[in-house]
Amino acid sequence: MTSPLEQKIRITGPSIVxxxxxxxxxxxxxxxxxxxxxDLSEAAIVRTVAEARALLAESVADDIGAVxxxxxxxxxxxxxxxxxxxxxxxxxxxxxxxxxxxxx
Amino acid sequence: MPLxxxxxxxxxxxxxxxxxxxxxxxxxxLVSAARLLEDPEALLRRPGKLGVIxxxxxxxxxxxxxxxxxxxxxxxFPTFRDGRAYSQARLLRERHGYDGELRATGQVLRDQFMxxxxxxxxxxxxxxxxxxxxxxxxxxxxxVFYQPTGDGRLTALSRRLQQRxxxxxxx
Amino acid sequence: xxxxxxxxxxxxxxxxxxFRDQVxxxxxxxxxxxEFKMLRLQNGVYLQLHAYMFRVAIPYGTLSSRQLRRLAHxxxxxxxxxxxxxxxxxxxxxxxxxxxxxxxxAALAEVGIHSMQTSGNNTRNVTSDQxxxxxxxxxxDPRIWSELLRQYTTLHPEFSFLPRKFKFxxxxxxxxxxxxxxxxxxxxxHKNAQGETGFEVLxxxxxxxxxxxxxxxxxxxxxxxxxxxxxxxLRVYNQYGRRDNIYKARIKILVHELGVEKFAxxxxxxxxxxxxxxxxxxxxxxxEVRSRFSYPIYEKLPHMPEELKKAAHDPVFERWRRNxxxxxxxxxxxxxxxxxxxxxxxxxxxxxxxMDAIADLADKYSxxxxxxxxxxxxxxPHVAKRDLPALFKALDRIGVATPNVNLIxxxxxxxxxxxxxxxxxxxxxxxxxxxxxxxxxxxxxLIGRLHINISGCINACGHHHVGHxxxxxxxxxxxxxxxxxxxxxADENAELGVLIGPAVPFGExxxxxxxxxxAYLALRERPDELFVDTVKRLGVEPFRERVYATx
Numbered sequence: 001m002t003s004p005l006e007q008k009i010r011i012t013g014p015s016i017v018x019x020x021x022x023x024x025x026x027x028x029x030x031x032x033x034x035x036x037x038x039d040l041s042e043a044a045i046v047r048t049v050a051e052a053r054a055l056l057a058e059s060v061a062d063d064i065g066a067v068x069x070x071x072x073x074x075x076x077x078x079x080x081x082x083x084x085x086x087x088x089x090x091x092x093x094x095x096x097x098x099x100x101x102x103x104x
Numbered sequence: 105m106p107l108x109x110x111x112x113x114x115x116x117x118x119x120x121x122x123x124x125x126x127x128x129x130x131x132x133x134l135v136s137a138a139r140l141l142e143d144p145e146a147l148l149r150r151p152g153k154l155g156v157i158x159x160x161x162x163x164x165x166x167x168x169x170x171x172x173x174x175x176x177x178x179x180x181f182p183t184f185r186d187g188r189a190y191s192q193a194r195l196l197r198e199r200h201g202y203d204g205e206l207r208a209t210g211q212v213l214r215d216q217f218m219x220x221x222x223x224x225x226x227x228x229x230x231x232x233x234x235x236x237x238x239x240x241x242x243x244x245x246x247x248v249f250y251q252p253t254g255d256g257r258l259t260a261l262s263r264r265l266q267q268r269x270x271x272x273x274x275x
Numbered sequence: 276x277x278x279x280x281x282x283x284x285x286x287x288x289x290x291x292x293x294f295r296d297q298v299x300x301x302x303x304x305x306x307x308x309x310e311f312k313m314l315r316l317q318n319g320v321y322l323q324l325h326a327y328m329f330r331v332a333i334p335y336g337t338l339s340s341r342q343l344r345r346l347a348h349x350x351x352x353x354x355x356x357x358x359x360x361x362x363x364x365x366x367x368x369x370x371x372x373x374x375x376x377x378x379x380x381a382a383l384a385e386v387g388i389h390s391m392q393t394s395g396n397n398t399r400n401v402t403s404d405q406x407x408x409x410x411x412x413x414x415x416d417p418r419i420w421s422e423l424l425r426q427y428t429t430l431h432p433e434f435s436f437l438p439r440k441f442k443f444x445x446x447x448x449x450x451x452x453x454x455x456x457x458x459x460x461x462x463x464x465h466k467n468a469q470g471e472t473g474f475e476v477l478x479x480x481x482x483x484x485x486x487x488x489x490x491x492x493x494x495x496x497x498x499x500x501x502x503x504x505x506x507x508x509l510r511v512y513n514q515y516g517r518r519d520n521i522y523k524a525r526i527k528i529l530v531h532e533l534g535v536e537k538f539a540x541x542x543x544x545x546x547x548x549x550x551x552x553x554x555x556x557x558x559x560x561x562x563e564v565r566s567r568f569s570y571p572i573y574e575k576l577p578h579m580p581e582e583l584k585k586a587a588h589d590p591v592f593e594r595w596r597r598n599x600x601x602x603x604x605x606x607x608x609x610x611x612x613x614x615x616x617x618x619x620x621x622x623x624x625x626x627x628x629x630m631d632a633i634a635d636l637a638d639k640y641s642x643x644x645x646x647x648x649x650x651x652x653x654x655x656p657h658v659a660k661r662d663l664p665a666l667f668k669a670l671d672r673i674g675v676a677t678p679n680v681n682l683i684x685x686x687x688x689x690x691x692x693x694x695x696x697x698x699x700x701x702x703x704x705x706x707x708x709x710x711x712x713x714x715x716x717x718x719x720x721l722i723g724r725l726h727i728n729i730s731g732c733i734n735a736c737g738h739h740h741v742g743h744x745x746x747x748x749x750x751x752x753x754x755x756x757x758x759x760x761x762x763x764x765a766d767e768n769a770e771l772g773v774l775i776g777p778a779v780p781f782g783e784x785x786x787x788x789x790x791x792x793x794a795y796l797a798l799r800e801r802p803d804e805l806f807v808d809t810v811k812r813l814g815v816e817p818f819r820e821r822v823y824a825t826x
Contacts, residue, residue: 023302024372025326064304067322086753088692092324096693098703101357101626163514185313185396187436191513194433199548215297215314222432234305245293248286250426252553253433260282260426261560268563 009049009056013085014076016043017052017059018092019069027092028066030059036066040082040093045074106236108217108228109205111243113236116229118155118176134178137162140170148173155205160188164195171202176227181210190223197224198254217242222253276339276644277422278567279387286429287384290391294318295377302374317397317435319365319390320376324696329354329371330393331383335403335421335445336364336647340634343645345386347630353379357626360615362687362738363442364402364647365393369694397435398428398509401443404452405648408570409656411604415472417447417464419565420501423556427502434509438516439524441509442481445474449767454649456480456769457741459526460508461489462501472498478508478538479530480769482735487527488769492539498561500546503554507546511538571642571657576607580661592667594716598678600663609660611641613653613675614685618714621703622688623651625675632673640666650726651687652680682719683727683792684710687738691731691748692755698731700748700755700781705729708785713792722792725806728763741765743807744791745772746784755781761791761818762810775819779826787822794821 017030021038028036029043037043046052052071059069073085084090091097107116118132123139132153140147140156147154148170155176158167167177177196179189189208196202207227208220214235220228221243230236249257258266279287297314300306306314319330331346338346346366350358353375354368361367371379383389392399401421408416424443428434434441446453447464455461461477473495480489496504512526530538586592601610613633616622625633633653637645640662641655648654653675658666670676679685686709689695691702706729713719728742732749739745745760757779760772779787792806798817799809810818 020322020326022308023374025322025370027325063307064302067308087755088324091692095325096703097701098621098693098707100355101621101624184310185436186518187396187434188514188518190433190436191510213310215293215310216436219430219432219435246286246289246430248282248289250286250429251431260286261563263282264280264563265559 009052009071011047011049011052011071012073014045014047014074014082015052015071015085016040016045016074016082017055017069018043018072018089019059019066022065022067025067030055030069034058036062040074040084043074043082045076045082046071105209105229105231106233108230108236108239110226111239113239114227118153120157132175134176137167141166144170155207157209158192160186160192164192164200167196168200171196171200171204174202174204176205176207177202178207178209178229179225181208181212181216184211184213184216190219193220193223193225194253214238214242218246222249222255222257224254276337276569277334277418277564278569280567284384284387287387287389288381290318290389290430291377291380291384294380298373298377313395313436315373316395317392318376318380319393320371320373321394322696323369323694324692325694326370327373327376328694329368329376329379329390330361331366331368331388331390332393332400333364333366333388333647334425335401335407335418336405336649337407337418338645338647339386340637340643340645342386342388343630343634343637345383345388347627347634349379349382350627350630352382356628357624358630359621359690360623360625360647360651360653362649362651362689362736363400364405364649365400366647367690369690391429394440395435396437396439396441398431398437398441398443401425401428401445402453402458402649403445404448405646405654406452406601406610406656407447408568409603409605409608409610410448410452411602412448413604414447414464414466416568417445417453417462419561419568420462420464420474420498421445422564422568423502423561424505427505427554431509434513437509437513438518439521439526441512441526451765451767451769452648454738454741454765454769456489456767457482457486457738457765458489460505465495467495467497474498474501476504476508479527479535481525481527482738482740483525484522484733485528485531486735486740486771487531488771489527490530490535492535492542499556502556503549503552504542504546506552506554507542507549510545511541515541571644573605573608573657574659576659576661578606578660580607580659582661582664586664586667589664592664594720595667595671595676595678596663598682598720599676599680600658603657607660609658609663611655611658611663611666611670612648612680613655613670614677614680615652615675616679616685616710617674617677618684618710619707620710622686622706622710625653629673629675632669633675636666636669649687650681650685652685678716679710679719681724681726682713683722683725684713684719686710686727686729687742688729689731689736691729691737695731695736697734698748699733699750700731700757702729702731702737702746702748705746705748705757705781705784709788712785712789721802722796723803723805725792726765727788738765739763740771741769742772743805743810744788746788749778751778757781757784759784759787759791759822761815762807764807773815775815776823783826790822791818794818 153175477489730737763772
């Protein structure tokens with residue numbers, strides 16, 4: 001399997017690095033302080049392949065804290081708010097699109 | 105590379121001779137399959153132990169004619185996820201009766217030690233020193249085995265049958 | 276029900292301790308993710324979109340009430356209060372924390388449940404017919420052989436790192452409810468002319484990117500040779516299966532590339548070379564395993580009890596009985612299917628409360644036993660017919676008595692993009708909408724037996740290729756689109772469905788299915804001609820016309 005760092009990186013607009021937290025699998029976003037946040041608004045934004053590769057490299061290096069880091073697109077609206085850039089990231093941020101079965 | 109041999113941390117007596125390099129005068133040597141097959145008689149005639157590194161994508165049938173004169177066979181796990189050498193090991197031990205050193209090389213990690221021992225490996229070239237040090241604990245991890253291999257361990261089914269016989273014999 | 280003994284339990288506990296140590300080493304950094312990933316997969320732990328997913332094995336789909344209660348406990352204590360039953364008779368939990376998994380595993384091990392080899396490139400759960408042991412006309416209980424295979428394949432030192440995953444299924448009935456033809460090894464139990472038990476061995480079935488129907492490589496392998504013959508197949512696959520491309524690594528590709536004759540010859544050669552094998556099963560060993568399966572002591576009961584006669588006037592009960600209750604091999608008893616496909620609900624899910632309630636009902640009405648089917652429904656296999664009216668009321672109260680078993684709203688769906696990181700599109704909302712469109716039980720009965728299978732990606736965990744109507748999620752320009760196939764079947768006449776036309780967007784899928792159903796109702800020869808038979812008779816064209824006329 002090619003490492004994420006060797007895979008081709010394509011940037012079509014503002015992007016972030018996201019992963020899952022190792023100990024519990026929660027969705028996390030790489031921030032600008034060499035750390036992770038569960039809040040998308042704190043994600044570091046990259047706009048070029050070079051920036052993306054660098055952010056991904058530091059993310060992947062945190063093998064203890066995070067699993068499966070990759071680059072994902074975001075949309076930034078007029079208000080400067082960061083939103084997920086595709087359905088998959090929307091689901092990862094907001095959770096499943098269906099109601100979870102509730103115990104009676 | 106740290107080596108576990110017959111359950112203990114051991115010094116590696118074999119020297120790996122790369123293709124093209126001259127063979128040292130004596131001592132235990134490990135050569136590639138290609139080199140062995142080029143001129144097996146010449147190599148086997150030499151004093152000192154000879155071992156071969158056999159690739160995992162080649163039938164062990166080609167090695168069989170030389171087994172009784174080889175001191176070691178090293179099989180390869182290019183990644184730990186590539187399990188072809190387990191089949192090769194069992195065939196060498198169980199079908200062809202090979203009883204020299206059978207060595208696991210490549211990405212050899214502690215979590216596969218048990219499988220390797222059961223498949224017939226008696227020498228493990230481990231990647232990590234910490235894995236070598238954990239060998240004793242790792243080898244004791246499992247006491248129940250479901251399927252027979254050439255390692256002689258009793259399977260669960262055999263143990264149950266034995267228990268039944270002794271129960272009914274005791275009556 | 277198979278009773279675990281000291282040895283089985285010891286192995287489970289040893290496995291739990293090994294995994295506990297592996298998790299510890301992962302969280303401390305001693306193991307990298309690259310080294311750990313295959314280890315966690317070998318314990319059924321996937322990473323999905325939001326969390327880890329934990330897949331627990333239910334060997335040949337048989338559970339005791341105690342085990343079901345423990346699954347409910349795991350759902351409550353370590354997850355979000357529910358579990359999902361899968362197309363391979365397993366259960367999945369979607370929100371589990373890696374750090375808590377060893378404790379969850381220990382809780383399961385106490386009742387003889389494990390997650391060994393429910394993922395990874397090894398041999399997976401040996402699935403069987405969810406009516407094994409109780410179906411009329413069954414030749415013998417296939418679960419004995421499933422258990423022999425389960426033990427043989429568990430932590431097999433030679434076959435734990437195969438080129439790719441490997442799935443077995445066994446059937447012992449003429450009508451194949453285990454879908455053996457779409458498994459890597461399918462086994463059809465039958466008897467030879469001497470009355471001895473053996474297996475027709477089929478190899479190379481599978482869905483996914485390149486679906487194949489399995490081919491027979493040996494018409495009869497004697498029961499005593501089952502394990503040695505399987506070892507020969509696995510050894511050939513382990514050595515020669517492709518490892519250069521994960522999309523070409525299943526045994527079905529090897530069989531296809533070598534050709535079935537050559538493949539069968541390779542296996543035969545290896546098997547002959549094995550000679551007198553330690554794996555040959557003598558009668559004592561088979562009896563040993565058989566003796567640890569316990570069967571209910573059935574009462575002598577009348578075919579038509581008073582309770583049933585009295586309840587017959589209740590149309591709601593009668594509709595459920597006609598739909599969800601099946602003939603048992605013992606007079607006076609019945610097999611009851613519990614539908615986990617409520618209208619508007621995600622298919623195959625059960626809450627912890629439902630699991631506990633079902634466990635209680637199993638104790639009261641089914642000798643403490645529950646079954647899991649690959650249609651993602653449950654079953655109570657030993658219900659006295661006189662108890663059916665009382666049972667129905669209880670099942671209805673907990674929401675598992677929707678009378679839609681085998682009907683159009685009994686949908687099989689993978690978790691899809693709501694959960695799964697491999698998915699292109701969502702599958703559960705599609706299923707939910709379809710159950711709403713076809714919620715009317717009379718309409719569903721009118722349509723008759725119709726299996727819809729939905730997969731959110733080409734990995735086909737929803738088995739869409741063999742659905743009467745198959746729906747496959749694909750991605751087009753960032754939008755969810757769906758390819759529709761019709762005419763597939765998973766049984767002894769297994770066939771792959773045929774595409775009816777270009778993919779349609781998310782919002783139109785339910786409309787398309789309605790159009791297909793309308794076409795069927797207009798075209799069928801008689802009311803009892805099944806949808807899938809109408810498709811066979813007329814081909815895809817009339818359906819294609821109807822669906823794409825206005826699209």
